[in-house]
Every structure is written in structure tokens, then in C-alpha cells.
Amino acid sequence: MSTPRPLIAGNWKMNLSVTEGAALATGILSRLPGRLSADVLLLPPFTCLSEVGAVLLADSRVALGAQNCHWAESGAVTGEISASMLSGLCQYVLVGHSERRQLFHESDVIVRTKLESVLKAGLCPILAVGETDEERRAGMTADVLTRQARAGLLGLTHEEVCRCTVAYEPVWAIGSGAAADFTDIEEAARILRLVIEEAARGEGDGVRILYGGSVTAESAPSLLGVEGIAGALVGGASLRAAEFCGIVAASDR
């Protein structure tokens, strides 16, 4: 099976003012190599989407995405942003990040309805999945990944599955400074690939599986070399232009 072109995505989480966000995007563009062997994506907070999008007009190689959305199209939901409101502003939307699942009690069902709303809005979902430390210790990793990925992907049309990216983010590795072991990541990618192929009826080769959890410029070359992994979802390290571009450069293989 051919590995898809890698995607390096920077999840800025709840950080940066509008001015700081635009400055970071400018800093990233100025450091990107002339020839890119990965697709690059920035996921700023909603408040920065417009300004960062304006900066990115200077380099069509860098895409823009949101970190979350509401599942409904519109309505009386104070403080929320729908996927259809994001269309025209960005191309990708992250759903199911573990911080959303844990802090905002987002179930597999909620994540699925969000993912469907992203597809309906004509955007590309990034479905984040991953086991907690407790689940890992209990030997439940394979079950959790299969359940979360199936809940997100099964029953979609082939075209819809192909518009998705799946991010494997072991919850315990996020922000911990220690990424998961290569063998565990490879095994997780193998499990997720089975679900992708199940959902895409054997034709899901182009669907990327990213790894996320304490990726740095230093760890990226080996993490991006893990069998079955086609890119990274980067949190903390994506807030530093040089570090993030170091991760992008590491995808050159």
C-alpha cells in the first residue's frame, strides 16, 4: 500500500491573540522550505481564523482549519460556531480531540454528528482518537481505537471517508513531553487502518493517519518514519515557528 503524502498540522489550542496568531503564521511562512514534501495545516483558535487566513493567502501550500465546531447548522446555541459558518473561512475541522472528549464530555455520538456536519459543510474532518493512560494499562487500547474510529467513520460514503484524516493521539502522551513508543504507534496505525479500510470498502489508501502527542522537531524524524503514519498533529511545538518548521522539514524523506 502506498503511503499518502504527509500532513503536518499545528493545533494552537487556546493560545495567542489575533496579532500574535498572524505573527506566528507569518513566521512559519518565512521559514518554510521552497520545496515541501508534506502538506501543512494551521489550526488557530476561531478568533484568529480570518487574520491567519489572510496571511496564508501568500502561500497556497499552507491550509487552514478550525479546532472544533458545533454539530447543528445554526440556531439558539449561545457561544458556539457551526461547520457551515466555517466554510469559506477554512478547509479542515478537527473533531474528537481528547481535550474536547474529556473536558466537555464529548461522546463518540457527539463526535460523529460533528464529523457529519463538517462533511456536510464541504470541509475535511480530522478525527482524533486515542486511549487514556488508564485504558492503556488495562490493555484496552485496540478496543478503544476501534470503537472511536468506527463510531466516526462507518456508514459514511466512500467519498466522505476519503475526505477524512484520522489522528492517533494517545491521551497520556499529549503535552507530557514523552511521545508513545514506535511499536505502539505502529500497532495503533495498523488497527486504525483496518477500520479505515472497513469504512472505505477496501479503498481507503489515501486516508492519512497522523500521530499526535509531544511531537518535537527532534522526535519528528523517527515518529514520521513509523510504518503507517503519514504526518503529525502537533500541539505545543506548533506555537514556535522554527520548531514547527523543523517538524515540517523532518517529513522530507
Ligand code: PGA
Ligand atoms: P502536544 O499536543 O503536541 O502538545 O502533545 C498534541 C495535541 O493535543 O494535538
